[in-house]
Amino acid sequence: MQTPHKTRWYQSLTLRVLALFWFLLLGAAAAAFYTAYHYTQPTQPEPLAEDFERTLQPVFESALGAGLLQPGRLLVGEYRVLARYEHTALEPTFAPALHPDYRGYISDLLDQPEALQVPVGDKMLAGPFTVDNALLVVARPLTEQEISELIAQHERDWFPRVVWLSVAFSGVGALILGVWFVRPLRRLRNATREIAEGKAYPNLARLPNRRDELGELARTLAATAVELATSRDAQRRLLSDVSHELRSPLARSQIALDLLGDETETLRSSPHYRQIEKDIFRLGTIIDSILWLSRLENGLDEPIREEVKPMELFEEMKGDIGYAQADWQERLRLEGSDLPTLQTDPVLLRLVLENLIRNGFQYGPEQGIVTLTAKQVQSAGKACLKMDIRDQGPGVEPSKLEQLFEPFFRADPSRHHGAGVGLGLALCQRATRVLGGELEAQNHPEGGLIASLTVPLA
Template sequence: MAVMTFAEKSIFFRIYAGLLLVCISVAFFAYLLVDTINQERAQSYRETVATGAFYLIAQGAAYQQNDAQKNYWLNDISSLFGSNFEIISMYDIEFKAREMRRIEEGKTVVRYDPSSNQSTFYHRLEGSDDLLTVKLAQVGERQVRAMTIFLLDDLSRYQGFQKKQARLNFLSEKFSYPIYLQSIQNLKLDPEQIARLKRDELVMFFQDGIRGQGSTISFVVASDVEDLVIVVGPVALFNWFPLKLLGSVVLICVLLIALGIYALILPLERRLQLLQIGVDRVAQGNLDTKVQVVGRDDIARLSMTFNAMTAHIKRLIESQRELTRAVSHELRTPVARIRFAVDMLADTDEADSRQLQKEYIDEDIESLNELIDEILTYAKLEEGSPKLDWEMVNLRELLEQIERETNALGKPIVLICQLPSAKTTAMADRRYLHRVVQNLVGNALRYANSTIKLTAGVQKGMAFISVEDDGQGIAEKDREKVFIPFARLDDSRTRASGGYGLGLSIVSRIAFWFNANLTVDESPNYHGARFIMQWPAKQVGVVVAADDITQGSVEKVIHQTGN
């Protein structure tokens, strides 16, 4: 299972394994191809070499006058070859179409049996429907010597050099290699070889080709003409691996490997092309573009990141538009109040009235500063991944700090802090975590009747912050709206309590960058609103990826529980 998962995710492993499989398959195919071609070549070589020899033997049978002479003749050639020659009817053997054509053309048919390593030869006797047949396990010096005997016997029926040479030229076509008369002085023979020729023995010459290619063998036997010998050959030895065959097979293998590599790369190339098309569409301004995600490898993750990036850009643009409209609306109120106060300053000469208007102006300017700070904070969290200074934050110390800061405001609201143990810590950015708790408590202060409860801790590897109050709570249908920038559920109540509708939006964005779950529901003890933020007590990395998976998880929880 782990190997399959790794194979799905690793492009290198898939390509490497695929390439290895292609090479093994091509190597196996090359072996079968070479073996098949060599079997055909070997069969053709056997039949080509055997045709001339069996033609001579069949000519000897044609000279026999009756069956008794043929039987005597068969015994002689069987003794010479060391194998039993027979004459049978050609209709006793079932030949293939190719074999029948060779029989009719006067050529030899050879059937090789790899299990017994024997070859069966069939040659039609001229002018009859009989076949000369024999089984041979191998062709050695004895068989070559027998062939030369038949050659000398056939040549003895032709008198004179010209006739003998003409006969040899005719036989060369049957044998498919040259046979000719040559002066013994023209051959580079040593004294021992000359002596063997004089004793009517066979002399063989072996010529090795370049690097085993084109090796040949020649036979020399004495003739009945003085100072002339019969030279048979050179006969090309069968080469199992000729350069042409190897070159052709290598070329085919390279082509097959190239096709295999192309088949491996083509799906990746198509997926990259789809990704490029998506990039081009986004560059043209189409932010609704989605790239199909196939598999679980790096390209799939890149496609997911691209989709998340386009969705994030689209959301940022829409958020900026909404923020711009909301900011313009929120700025009008304090600006209008400042303008009214300035007009009042111009219309009154009383010192107390002028001082009062100045204080109103100062309050409105301070309100504008607070609004600008909130907008900048929200925009910073919204525009991209902020720089988070991760550290182990002591939750007890954080709650004690929030308690002191809240009590210093002098609000007639009781803050109950359920403090965790002194050793309870969670990984977070302290500054942003402080902002989360501060905003949640500040929001509760505006709507609570008398009591707020603040709780923090770590359970099953998840840290949490809980803030609940005894206010009116938030209707379930309105819970989606509290995290929207500048959203107000009740305009009159919001003006009375203060705020701009950015505090919970900032909490939502910090929760996103903390990879946290942010929920809002009804407090079971105080029946007001309860906000809970949960995040991993130990973050996997120092940066939380801005992708659609984490964003979707936060938005899904908010949507299900209500804001």
Template sequence: MHRLFWKIFLSFWLTLVVFAALLLFAVSTYLEHTRTQQDIGSMRARLAEYLDQAQTAAKQNGIDGLEAWLSRLDRREAIPIFLIDESGEDLLGREVPAYIVTRLDRRRQHAERMERKAPAHLRSIRLADGSSYRMVPDFQSITLLRVLQRPRVIALPVTIAALISALVCLLLSRYQTFPLERLRRAAQHIAAGDLTQRVSPSMGNRRDEIADLAGAFDKMAERLEKVFSSQRQLLSDASHELRSPLTRIQVALGLARQRSNGQAENELDRIEIEIERLNELIGQLLELSRLEAGVDAGRTDKVDIRELLEGLIEDGQFEAASRGCRVELRESFPAIVQSNARLLHSAIENVVRNAIRYTKPDTTVEISMLPDTDRQDRILVRIRDRGPGVPDEMLLHLFEPFVRVEEARDRTSGGYGLGLAIAERAVRLHGGEIMARNEPDEGLSVHIRLQLAGT
């Protein structure tokens, strides 16, 4: 239980422990290294340089300048460096360790000889008033707190510890988030209609809540795939089976006309209209089933979009004229796409017919070809009507089967809510995108993005 909880807890805890251990190790190594530098030439050179700086400061600004220089040095140097006068007091008033006082007392007995041969770190700094100070480094008083309080000294150990800890955190974060990223991509594929996605194989030997989630996700995807596959099969089978009864009804209708002697023409005409509607609906259902199954998607040709749109406009003018509107191609340019010509023609035709059906009388359904501003390897086909549009909350659902907006698409319009669904699936099969939006002035526009051939 709560295996992921313990992984996250232990990961953060381990990272903090590693960071603290590395920091302490780096600081302790630095302290030990510094304590052993009394006899190292590099440290002697630094002290000689400090002595020259102190003498320069004393010569230029006297005791005040020397005190200011020592204060600056103490703030940045990890090794305490004292300037001790003849009475044994430090210039900054700090407490002088006993071992330094003892050492100075012994050397004071041989002052003349030391003045000539003393090492750099015990030489005197003389002021104009005749007073003198000895520079003495205190290697034994280096503490962790002193090191931590000096950024220049602690910067390198902290940087090393932070980089190593960052690497540990990066590996742990990658281990924890990679399966979640895989789940996200699989969910996006399923949302786009690819129900074959499975996640468990990419989990390896994980045995935690994420692996359990991946297993549950795969079961859900498998169940959805079976349900949708059964639904598509049922839709296809039912549509096929309905064709035979409809054919027999049409034959029976012809016989009824012959035997009625014109006494039931109105009723028979109504029956014929409803049969034609049923036949159209079944045809659309079969088309939708074929698109859902991906039939004919692999058979592609190079299609001239401008030529296709010009043919659609010529066909659409007949239907538009009967409704008192027009269809025009406003903008176009040569463009070739690789697609199934029949499916693409059907997709755009459904959108155009839908626009003709709902545009207002004496208006124009505008069709335009535009370059895609987001990607140069795609084109945009825009179909705009001058109708009432749709509620904004319905825009994302317009391309679902049997979705109808009551205010704009009533039953007398002759639609079944399948035309835009067929168009969406046909466009998606060709790697394109389709979306709808309400225009600010009036009407609905449908945007179809298609991939150009050879890109």
């Protein structure tokens, strides 16, 4: 069975869903934290600016008494008294119609040991100023420079905190949502792989009990697994029955034909007799190929791995091919030296190589050469043996190269009717997958078709 493609980390659905949830929560959390911080963070008092002392000191010195400096009175320019506190009073006196937000800041300023200033809204509050036995808090409008500095300070103060808090809280929330959303998908993925391995009852845990779309998908997947297993078992029984029902009449026909030939010697020399004998043999070969192909596709044949010396296998195969076709042995060229030992199934490997070599002779010219070249290569980080089988035929149209390994496909059905029905290369492809290798075909630049078989050394 082909090894499942492993999803790379940057292609993971888990990562994508996690990132999506994270970004959404990050934006919402950032907006919430910004709003909360901006409207709830109190402004801290700062040292008194020179303009307050320079402007108010002459006013305080020229005043006849603190009793004239009442809350709400405009002192000079835009400087106005907002609050007044006398030691004999229980609470400070505020300017008429003063907004409640200012009173808390004024109370904080009155508790300070020295005069400070604090921006509140569009005003700069300053105090406490001592005049006689009274404490005064004075305000003026904020200048444009102070407004700009205040905005910049707010950005410096709240932005890093909002970012880190947003990242932390949204990260935890995204992780929980991502795991909750992706976990059933991973369970479905693993169950699908189990079904591909032939299991009738994949491990779906409690997914079929869910009432949402994922639960419906899990129930459908479970039913499909049972149906596939039932169909696979029926197909295996059919293969066994077909093997018996087709081979038995063919065997009897072959025996009957041999007995008929023994009774009448002149019959063996008849072209009709030879044609029947040839057709019976060809039909048996086709049936064996179809059954073998089905067994490979259904995983009924597993490779039996053992040590194989490539050159010895090639020489043995060359001798067997020459036994059936003497001239093929002379026209088969073997190239390769110092080849490593393989750990593979020699029967499947030989099946593939023999089919490829026979195709080379059948589709090549009358006295064409077929060359088998072998060498060690690296493929997908593993040591492999690559075997190229090249013929001297006309090659295949580029548009049909990808179809060569499909069952019953023939690149040129009008030629070489004795070459088969198009199952040889399909068998080779399936057998190569069982061996864990790769098989591909391409036209050689100098002419002919070259089939490349690559199998791992171990």
